[in-house]
Amino acid sequence: MANPPIVKPIDYADASPEVRAVYDDIMATRKTDWINNFWKVLAHDPAQLKRVWEGLKAVMAPGALDPLTKELIYVAVSATNGCEYCSYSHTAAARAKGMSEAMLMELLAVVGMANETNRLANGLRPPVDTAFLPKG
Amino acid sequence: MANPPIVKPIDYADASPEVRAVYDDIMATRKTDWINNFWKVLAHDPAQLKRVWEGLKAVMAPGALDPLTKELIYVAVSATNGCEYCSYSHTAAARAKGMSEAMLMELLAVVGMANETNRLANGLRPPVDTAFLPKG
Amino acid sequence: MANPPIVKPIDYADASPEVRAVYDDIMATRKTDWINNFWKVLAHDPAQLKRVWEGLKAVMAPGALDPLTKELIYVAVSATNGCEYCSYSHTAAARAKGMSEAMLMELLAVVGMANETNRLANGLRPPVDTAFLPKG
Amino acid sequence: MANPPIVKPIDYADASPEVRAVYDDIMATRKTDWINNFWKVLAHDPAQLKRVWEGLKAVMAPGALDPLTKELIYVAVSATNGCEYCSYSHTAAARAKGMSEAMLMELLAVVGMANETNRLANGLRPPVDTAFLPKG
Amino acid sequence: MANPPIVKPIDYADASPEVRAVYDDIMATRKTDWINNFWKVLAHDPAQLKRVWEGLKAVMAPGALDPLTKELIYVAVSATNGCEYCSYSHTAAARAKGMSEAMLMELLAVVGMANETNRLANGLRPPVDTAFLPKG
Amino acid sequence: MANPPIVKPIDYADASPEVRAVYDDIMATRKTDWINNFWKVLAHDPAQLKRVWEGLKAVMAPGALDPLTKELIYVAVSATNGCEYCSYSHTAAARAKGMSEAMLMELLAVVGMANETNRLANGLRPPVDTAFLPKG
Structure with missing residues (x-):
């Protein structure tokens, strides 16, 4: 069993509106219905989540x-x-x-x-x- | 002025037949008439020069x-x-x-x-x- | 299950007096009653254990x-x-x-x-x- | 003499309005009157210049x-x-x-x-x- | 439990003649009767398997x-x-x-x-x- | 011309007794009559100079x-x-x-x-x- 993550992943159900807005954009952009754990741990800093996601979306x-x-x-x-x-x-x-x-x-x-x-x-x-x- | 290389580059004129054979293949493959310094320093080990060049040629x-x-x-x-x-x-x-x-x-x-x-x-x-x- | 360590951790009970002296200093310095696995594997080289611990204590x-x-x-x-x-x-x-x-x-x-x-x-x-x- | 940069730094005088706007914000934020070479080479991609600068400004x-x-x-x-x-x-x-x-x-x-x-x-x-x- | 490999290891029994020839040389050179997983995943590219193995054998x-x-x-x-x-x-x-x-x-x-x-x-x-x- | 060092090398003539003691030990250990620039920049922190040198001497x-x-x-x-x-x-x-x-x-x-x-x-x-x- 792998070691647990250093901060706990935040699921959609438990996320703030600010985080959900990013999650929604990730799913819409990728045409998927789930969020992978990288974003769920980054969500502990909503501003960073938004900045990194928007940077990644632009760059890719x-x-x-x-x-x-x-x-x-x-x-x-x-x-x-x-x-x-x-x-x-x-x-x-x-x-x-x-x-x-x-x-x-x-x-x-x-x-x-x-x-x-x-x-x-x-x-x-x-x-x-x-x-x-x-x-x- | 940059620091000098750790081993001296070996020019075509000073190279052994074994090294020249690799240099010739590099120039023929790349359609150029010169050898860059990376190969000229690696030429201090002719077997390594040949192995790395042939590996690179295959991989690229x-x-x-x-x-x-x-x-x-x-x-x-x-x-x-x-x-x-x-x-x-x-x-x-x-x-x-x-x-x-x-x-x-x-x-x-x-x-x-x-x-x-x-x-x-x-x-x-x-x-x-x-x-x-x-x-x- | 993670792979086992490359050398076996040495517990306090099994440690030499030289290693125990370092373990004691780690616990006294940190005000804890246990030793973490990093030191327990390093203990296979008591001189290195002592040098790294004393270096870390000074630096931190x-x-x-x-x-x-x-x-x-x-x-x-x-x-x-x-x-x-x-x-x-x-x-x-x-x-x-x-x-x-x-x-x-x-x-x-x-x-x-x-x-x-x-x-x-x-x-x-x-x-x-x-x-x-x-x-x- | 160091090797020249891989792309040429773009001075303020030669920059597009889009690049100048970022340069202006860098100088205003840092209270300086010059732009360092990192930004001048990144300016070859104005969108990247803007994204990296704004990310850095937020993070720092x-x-x-x-x-x-x-x-x-x-x-x-x-x-x-x-x-x-x-x-x-x-x-x-x-x-x-x-x-x-x-x-x-x-x-x-x-x-x-x-x-x-x-x-x-x-x-x-x-x-x-x-x-x-x-x-x- | 560790994550599964990114490509599935290819066992001797399932290997092509080209791959088996490399496996045979690895076992003969090392005087062993088994192949470790590094080579079994690299075997998805038989030419690369052969090149890397022969390079390693020469270098070591x-x-x-x-x-x-x-x-x-x-x-x-x-x-x-x-x-x-x-x-x-x-x-x-x-x-x-x-x-x-x-x-x-x-x-x-x-x-x-x-x-x-x-x-x-x-x-x-x-x-x-x-x-x-x-x-x- | 390479960029100047980030801190100025400290020559023997300008060094404190504490730094000179380390310099003397380096020269005695290596049977040389000069100090290389690595130690001369590290000398801005005499305790670190001593710790790193003594660690290196022991390890090597x-x-x-x-x-x-x-x-x-x-x-x-x-x-x-x-x-x-x-x-x-x-x-x-x-x-x-x-x-x-x-x-x-x-x-x-x-x-x-x-x-x-x-x-x-x-x-x-x-x-x-x-x-x-x-x-x-």
């Missing part, structure tokens, strides 16, 4: 990058940081947006390789090549 | 994910880890593969948001929702 | 910063690093020193924001402004 | 924690993550809010100790003590 | 460093990154190669100390001493 | 692991964390203790591989195999 919306690509990036960062909750929740979100198993495995291969070469560069400290420097 | 090749998406993931991991060389080299590589400035800025917005919510989850420890758990 | 004592502020910083680092044991133990310690739930939520908001902007700076590499540089 | 405002304590936490996270720009800018900000040199040194002592014990816990995996678990 | 083979020293380094990196699976599997591997409990505890003392002083250096930014710079 | 002394192996572990952690100062100083220290270039390259190969497989495990979350669990 279609733009120069499509939503699936953005979700893949989220999975990549979560694996790099070793966030267990985030790996489960964002892998599920990416699958819901169309990520196949082959895509997941290739994504993690890139993540693994980048983590490897990042440390080779950190340990050997090659100078940045002039060709890679942005032009003024 | 088109597959279930296209090469630009893979390069974006590389940039995301490098920013998360704070690898300076890697941020410069992979941002340049992504631009060469078609990443616009708008795409770079959106990519980093996702990276920033993921790093934020990863820590909120780490600090509050919500249980993974049953709906996110893979089916046996 | 009141000084230019008060003990609660120091404990908040400990929680912030533990969430950033994703250390599960440390998030539970130091959140509990901070609560015991007077951290309210509102303080915990604000603390994590700062941690989240700092982790976000750290990566935006890592990915975009702005030069350090002259005004921020210490005067010689 | 006085609340259950005072602004200096929040700035100390920011410095702690930045040192843990190894973000160079952030260490310089937030140490300067903390000094401006009243952090003495003694406070900085004690803060880093806590950061160092937390990073040490986080890894001892990660390597030895002690079970979370029942007394540390939040009550349901 | 005796060379300028002996296999036990290499395994100690693996444990050190895994504790620094907070990878739970890796801490258990590589601590077990190091024990099988002769790591005593005293060696494990000393290893983690070095890991803890390095993580501490890394952050003191990150937070105070001392210039690299000329004597430490490699000669051109 | 010969024991179940020899001093060169301990220095290799320090280099591995510093590359993983991306600490620039630490990579230069501890690579130099390891060389002074006998690390050859071949050993450095193999060490970094292990570091790279461990950072790669740590993320594959974080992203796929295989259960820890029963055979790896310590016996009660």
Whole structure:
């Protein structure tokens, strides 16, 4: 049995109107009828809940990058940081947006390789090549 | 002036036949006529140079994910880890593969948001929702 | 059920006099009658147990910063690093020193924001402004 | 000479009205007459500039924690993550809010100790003590 | 009960000939008759399974460093990154190669100390001493 | 030119008797006639200087692991964390203790591989195999 959360998740039934308004927007935006535990613990600070949710909604919306690509990036960062909750929740979100198993495995291969070469560069400290420097 | 590299970059002219063979494959694969410093420092261990290059070539090749998406993931991991060389080299590589400035800025917005919510989850420890758990 | 610890916790009853002396000092300093598992696993190396405990006692004592502020910083680092044991133990310690739930939520908001902007700076590499540089 | 930034800082004189509005709010809030490079590179994405600035302004405002304590936490996270720009800018900000040199040194002592014990816990995996678990 | 893996482990009986060939080489190299779960989840991408295994086999083979020293380094990196699976599997591997409990505890003392002083250096930014710079 | 340190290094000539005593012990222990910048910035907090130095001296002394192996572990952690100062100083220290270039390259190969497989495990979350669990 996993350890209990550090603050207790707040269910819709027990939430203040301010929190319910965010929960309603999460469900409407995602076309679902439930709220995942990340938001339920964040709800102990309604202003933070609203700020983080609205930031996430804006950042993950279609733009120069499509939503699936953005979700893949989220999975990549979560694996790099070793966030267990985030790996489960964002892998599920990416699958819901169309990520196949082959895509997941290739994504993690890139993540693994980048983590490897990042440390080779950190340990050997090659100078940045002039060709890679942005032009003024 | 940046600090000098921890091992001296090995130029093509000074390289062993074994190292030159890898350098030749890098240039042929990338259709360029120069070798960046990352490989030149790694060349102090020719077997490692060959293994890492061949791994990278395989991992970054088109597959279930296209090469630009893979390069974006590389940039995301490098920013998360704070690898300076890697941020410069992979941002340049992504631009060469078609990443616009708008795409770079959106990519980093996702990276920033993921790093934020990863820590909120780490600090509050919500249980993974049953709906996110893979089916046996 | 969580995985068992990598080395078995050493209870007071089974501890050597050298280890018991540290356990006694921990309990006297904290005014408690039990030892938490972190110290019980570290006790496999009595010299390390003594060094880490005495270091921690010195560092966390009141000084230019008060003990609660120091404990908040400990929680912030533990969430950033994703250390599960440390998030539970130091959140509990901070609560015991007077951290309210509102303080915990604000603390994590700062941690989240700092982790976000750290990566935006890592990915975009702005030069350090002259005004921020210490005067010689 | 440090490497140039990955995107060019946008000065006030060259900024769009949308960006200038954020710059104006930064200067008014901080009671300064200049904009630091972090915001000038983020300005390549005006919507992100506005979102991150407004988030930061809200998070760092006085609340259950005072602004200096929040700035100390920011410095702690930045040192843990190894973000160079952030260490310089937030140490300067903390000094401006009243952090003495003694406070900085004690803060880093806590950061160092937390990073040490986080890894001892990660390597030895002690079970979370029942007394540390939040009550349901 | 721990959360289930994100992709289901593939047992030998259910594996393709390509995957079985890697499994056979793992067992022959390690002189064991079973495959650990890391490889069983990686087997969802047979080419990646083969690449990572062959890389690991090459890197961990005796060379300028002996296999036990290499395994100690693996444990050190895994504790620094907070990878739970890796801490258990590589601590077990190091024990099988002769790591005593005293060696494990000393290893983690070095890991803890390095993580501490890394952050003191990150937070105070001392210039690299000329004597430490490699000669051109 | 690198950015100046966040606090000014304190030279022997300007140091208090308390700081000089630590400096003297560092030089006597290392059989050198100079102090590197890490200690000179830490000297702004003489008690911390003394505690960190004495901890480091104890941890790096010969024991179940020899001093060169301990220095290799320090280099591995510093590359993983991306600490620039630490990579230069501890690579130099390891060389002074006998690390050859071949050993450095193999060490970094292990570091790279461990950072790669740590993320594959974080992203796929295989259960820890029963055979790896310590016996009660």
